[in-house]
Amino acid sequence: MSIPIIDLSQFQISNQVRRQNVVKNIYQACHEIGFMYIQNSGISPDLLEQVFSASKSFFDSPLAVKEQLAWNNEFINTGYVGLEREHLNPNQPGDLKEAFNIKNDIIINNFSSPILLTNNPVISTFYNACTELANTVLQAFALALELPEYFFTTRHNQKNHTLRLLHYPPLQTSPKPGQVRAGEHSDYGSLTLLFQHAVGGLEVQTTRKEWIAAPLIPGMVLVNTGDLMQRWTNHIFCSTKHRVMIPNDERVKKSRYSIAFFCHPNDDTEIACLESCSQRQSPIYPPILAGEYLLSSLQLTY
Ligand SMILES: O=C(O)CCC(=O)C(=O)O
Numbered sequence: 001m002s003i004p005i006i007d008l009s010q011f012q013i014s015n016q017v018r019r020q021n022v023v024k025n026i027y028q029a030c031h032e033i034g035f036m037y038i039q040n041s042g043i044s045p046d047l048l049e050q051v052f053s054a055s056k057s058f059f060d061s062p063l064a065v066k067e068q069l070a071w072n073n074e075f076i077n078t079g080y081v082g083l084e085r086e087h088l089n090p091n092q093p094g095d096l097k098e099a100f101n102i103k104n105d106i107i108i109n110n111f112s113s114p115i116l117l118t119n120n121p122v123i124s125t126f127y128n129a130c131t132e133l134a135n136t137v138l139q140a141f142a143l144a145l146e147l148p149e150y151f152f153t154t155r156h157n158q159k160n161h162t163l164r165l166l167h168y169p170p171l172q173t174s175p176k177p178g179q180v181r182a183g184e185h186s187d188y189g190s191l192t193l194l195f196q197h198a199v200g201g202l203e204v205q206t207t208r209k210e211w212i213a214a215p216l217i218p219g220m221v222l223v224n225t226g227d228l229m230q231r232w233t234n235h236i237f238c239s240t241k242h243r244v245m246i247p248n249d250e251r252v253k254k255s256r257y258s259i260a261f262f263c264h265p266n267d268d269t270e271i272a273c274l275e276s277c278s279q280r281q282s283p284i285y286p287p288i289l290a291g292e293y294l295l296s297s298l299q300l301t302y
Pocket residue numbers: 166182187194196202242243244258259260
């Protein structure tokens with residue numbers, strides 16, 4: 001099994017046959033593996049490079065500076081998360097990574113870092129570009145599930161998404177037993193956009209429980225469906241486990257950078273099994289509010 005490539009430009013044209021074909025391929029990707037590469041995503045490579053460069057200068061700054069911006073609670077879920085602080089797999093030691101979580105403009109303005117955000121429109125431009133891409137994918141999801149095209153986007157219109165810069169430093173000492181760069185987990189929200197930089201390492205679990213590499217494909221954006229989409233669709237779309245292992249080659253001596261954009265429904269959205277998804281199997285999960293689900297997931301991993 002491999003991760004399919006979807007050309008999104010074919011969804012943004014008026015030709016209904018080609019559009020429907022993209023919708024069908026997206027359905028299949030979400031159903032069979034929960035991951036896909038998006039080609040012609042509309043995200044400018046130059047902009048992405050600028051965000052990676054801002055990310056690198058932030059992580060290069062002294063720990064004391066980063067800690068002034070420390071993440072301190074799951075309700076705000078914004079700020080700097082130090083090495084080994086988060087356990088994406090709660091049963092294993094903390095992840096060998098540091099991260100910086102950024103929420104929407106209001107929070108950005110109240111929580112700006114002198115290095116990363118002040119006078120740096122790059123981050124907010126990128127946040128908006130990711131929001132736009134996520135909305136296009138959500139439109140295709142709705143059509144794939146035989147819902148009105150804007151069913152999901154209207155439930156995601158409060159920009160409740162988290163942009164996360166990630167840095168996996170070169171390994172200095174031996175890891176603890178079971179410790180990896182990012183423990184195996186599924187994402188919590190509706191979908192995630194993932195951008196890797198040079199040093200790869202992401203792995204995805206197939207339905208046969210095999211781990212396959214999800215390498216960087218230059219110019220493409222990796223998209224995966226998260227837990228809330230899995231609940232909403234009664235497992236028709238899957239929330240696939242993924243992880244970042246410690247490389248067993250020279251990449252272990254290198255910093256790895258990635259960026260994740262976690263797309264979340266508005267907090268007050270009730271995630272209840274969609275009618276079109278309850279025909280073959282009765283609802284697996286009870287309804288839950290999107291905001292509640294996110295909070296409980298964060299509480300498990302910090
Ligand atoms: O860094 C990566 O490639 C993956 C990160 C990830 O899966 C996450 O933060 O949820």
